[in-house]
Amino acid sequence: MSESKVPVTVLTGFLGAGKTTLLNHILSAEHGRKYAVLVNEFGELGVDGDLVVDADEEVFETNNGCICCTVRGDLIRILGSLLRRRNKFDGIIVETTGLADPAPVAQTFFVDENLREKARLDAVVTVVDAYNILQTLEESHEAINQIAFADVIVLNKTDLVDAEKLKEIEARIHKINASVQIHPVSHSNVAMSDILDRGGFDLKRALATMPDFLENSEHSHEEGVTSMSFAVEEPLDEARFQAWIGAILQEQGADILRSKGILNFQGQNDRFAFQAVHMMADGDYIGPWKEGESRTSRIVFIGKNLNRPQLRRGFESCRA
Amino acid sequence: MSGTVELLASRGAERRIEAPISAVACARDGQTFAIGTVDGEIYLIPMAVLRQPEAWQRVEAHDGAVLCLAPDAGSSGFVSGGEDNRLVRTSANGETTELHRGRRWVECVTTTTSHIAFSVGKGLELRDASGEKTLKTLEHPSTVTGIVFDAKGKRIAASHYNGASMWFVQAKIDSVRGLAWKGSHTGVAIHPGGEALVTTMQENDLHGWRLSDGHNMRMSGYPKQVASLDFTRNGRWLATSGADAIVMWPFFGGGPMGKPPAELARLPGVFCSFVKAHPKQDVIAAGFEDGTVLLAETSSERVLPMCMGGRGRVTSVAFTPQGGAMVFGTEDGVIAALDLSKAD
Numbered sequence: 001m002s003e004s005k006v007p008v009t010v011l012t013g014f015l016g017a018g019k020t021t022l023l024n025h026i027l028s029a030e031h032g033r034k035y036a037v038l039v040n041e042f043g044e045l046g047v048d049g050d051l052v053v054d055a056d057e058e059v060f061e062t063n064n065g066c067i068c069c070t071v072r073g074d075l076i077r078i079l080g081s082l083l084r085r086r087n088k089f090d091g092i093i094v095e096t097t098g099l100a101d102p103a104p105v106a107q108t109f110f111v112d113e114n115l116r117e118k119a120r121l122d123a124v125v126t127v128v129d130a131y132n133i134l135q136t137l138e139e140s141h142e143a144i145n146q147i148a149f150a151d152v153i154v155l156n157k158t159d160l161v162d163a164e165k166l167k168e169i170e171a172r173i174h175k176i177n178a179s180v181q182i183h184p185v186s187h188s189n190v191a192m193s194d195i196l197d198r199g200g201f202d203l204k205r206a207l208a209t210m211p212d213f214l215e216n217s218e219h220s221h222e223e224g225v226t227s228m229s230f231a232v233e234e235p236l237d238e239a240r241f242q243a244w245i246g247a248i249l250q251e252q253g254a255d256i257l258r259s260k261g262i263l264n265f266q267g268q269n270d271r272f273a274f275q276a277v278h279m280m281a282d283g284d285y286i287g288p289w290k291e292g293e294s295r296t297s298r299i300v301f302i303g304k305n306l307n308r309p310q311l312r313r314g315f316e317s318c319r320a
Numbered sequence: 321m322s323g324t325v326e327l328l329a330s331r332g333a334e335r336r337i338e339a340p341i342s343a344v345a346c347a348r349d350g351q352t353f354a355i356g357t358v359d360g361e362i363y364l365i366p367m368a369v370l371r372q373p374e375a376w377q378r379v380e381a382h383d384g385a386v387l388c389l390a391p392d393a394g395s396s397g398f399v400s401g402g403e404d405n406r407l408v409r410t411s412a413n414g415e416t417t418e419l420h421r422g423r424r425w426v427e428c429v430t431t432t433t434s435h436i437a438f439s440v441g442k443g444l445e446l447r448d449a450s451g452e453k454t455l456k457t458l459e460h461p462s463t464v465t466g467i468v469f470d471a472k473g474k475r476i477a478a479s480h481y482n483g484a485s486m487w488f489v490q491a492k493i494d495s496v497r498g499l500a501w502k503g504s505h506t507g508v509a510i511h512p513g514g515e516a517l518v519t520t521m522q523e524n525d526l527h528g529w530r531l532s533d534g535h536n537m538r539m540s541g542y543p544k545q546v547a548s549l550d551f552t553r554n555g556r557w558l559a560t561s562g563a564d565a566i567v568m569w570p571f572f573g574g575g576p577m578g579k580p581p582a583e584l585a586r587l588p589g590v591f592c593s594f595v596k597a598h599p600k601q602d603v604i605a606a607g608f609e610d611g612t613v614l615l616a617e618t619s620s621e622r623v624l625p626m627c628m629g630g631r632g633r634v635t636s637v638a639f640t641p642q643g644g645a646m647v648f649g650t651e652d653g654v655i656a657a658l659d660l661s662k663a664d
Contacts, residue, residue, distance in 0.1 A: 060481055
């Protein structure tokens with residue numbers, strides 16, 4: 001999580017949600033930063049000044065034989081070339097098509113060693129159309145995945161719905177992804193500081209604000225994507241945790257879309273940040289706990305067919 | 321290493337420019353080196369001013385990075401592909417001509433005396449020596465990541481996702497020989513005797529196929545991705561980067577199957593980033609991630625350092641066709657030229 005790494009923002013959202021409007025907004029905002037932008041079709045964009053590259057969305061399976069472990073070959077090539085000029089821009093924005101699964105994009109940053117060395121996934125930003133989202137969620141699992149993968153949701157077109165509907169939408173989104181930050185806006189008009197340079201998958205912020213109500217929520221019988229979070233007050237044994245999370249991701253990686261955690265390992269002064277997309281996991285120490293901060297280990301899983309008692313028991317068994 | 325007089329200082333010259341170096345090549349007549357940068361420039365080093373960096377000529381060839389660079393099919397000059405979606409010819413005196421302009425990056429280029437081949441996305445376009453006439457466009461199942469002619473220039477191979485493809489250059493009807501192996505293949509080399517084709521992979525592995533029968537060869541155990549590979553002139557060894565030494569796979573006495581690779585010039589903790597076999601002698605030039613460049617003899621443990629570190633990761637090395645001079649470039653924008661032909 002070195003600061004010299006170029007932050008990469010992945011911009012997703014369903015067709016017509018307002019991605020291009022947001023992108024133009026980012027590129028014309030006066031933030032004094034330069035962004036390289038990867039898009040699928042830049043014809044409609046009409047931007048200048050910044051570097052815009054046409055990407056081809058070439059998805060690969062990685063070689064570990066797991067069908068959920070896919071990456072984007074075009075991103076490896078294009079980002080690899082762009083990152084050689086990393087002094088020329090402050091960040092990179094990758095726009096994905098409306099129907100795309102964000103997993104291959106996010107996983108690319110775990111798999112390629114050159115990208116891991118030079119870039120960090122800053123945040124997955126998903127643009128959601130408030131007027132249509134409840135309908136879209138019924139019809140499209142891509143839309144559910146886009147919400148599940150998001151670190152930040154730009155809830156757009158809120159001027160077209162009333163306050164009650166907005167509440168319902170936010171509750172629905174939080175049911176899929178408990179730790180996501182939601183910014184209700186219209187015309188994609190969101191503060192740049194809310195979406196850019198969030199700091200490594202937006203882990204700290206997401207977990208800091210993880211809604212407590214989830215801890216008490218009743219068991220969900222719903223088949224769809226949900227999130228579950230767990231907390232342990234006592235320090236964890238690092239080896240035991242690594243063995244447990246390794247086994248969980250190995251067995252259930254295809255169903256676990258994302259998982260993240262801030263962990264307190266016994267004998268360590270620094271917080272350990274853990275994150276995974278499907279089966280691909282990554283972790284690093286990210287600096288000391290704050291004075292007076294409770295050293296609670298927290299972890300969140302977002303996915304399908306999650307077994308709450310089993311995950312809780314497993315996490316609790318990692319206590320040192 | 322203070323007190324050591326670097327060979328680079330006594331026999332060569334260097335210059336630091338702003339942009340990282342992406343590719344280096346020498347013209348077929350051995351009279352000029354070209355160095356491509358990620359800012360789209362090409363620097364030309366005529367042999368006559370090899371040791372006068374102020375006389376090296378800067379040419380603005382591309383808008384965006386030079387992605388690939390090769391000697392022109394003719395005796396002098398170069399062809400390069402770039403992020404500006406163009407294939408450009410640069411003559412020895414610095415004149416540029418556009419040979420192709422498309423909608424995607426020109427990511428690979430390679431030549432023989434009679435052909436120019438370059439890749440754009442999934443397509444591999446083959447042109448005649450003039451560079452003006454398209455002879456054929458060969459389509460692949462996914463984006464082409466590396467291209468190479470065999471030693472006789474009769475076949476051309478491309479690496480891509482899930483394997484490599486080989487084509488006959490002169491065939492009236494194009495039929496592909498598909499070499500399949502799961503995974504993303506990121507670069508390709510052909511054995512000088514036509515015995516094997518080897519690709520680098522997204523994983524820290526090489527994959528090879530024995531061309532006589534298609535037998536698969538897996539070459540693994542690297543701590544890092546293998547970014548660079550080159551066969552020695554006689555095909556006895558395949559030199560590769562990806563470890564803190566030059567990793568050498570034996571291609572004699574039955575090939576590398578079941579045999580451990582040899583290692584040359586081990587620098588503990590410093591990773592080799594580029595290898596280039598000398599065109600006439602059993603010597604490998606190796607560049608390391610800290611900027612160290614050395615020559616290592618394949619038949620002995622002898623190592624001749626060209627320069628110590630402190631110049632950034634070595635990204636490219638080229639020899640003249642006779643091997644009397646070499647040029648290398650680094651990520652920190654160092655261009656260095658060495659005269660190897662005569663002692664001072």
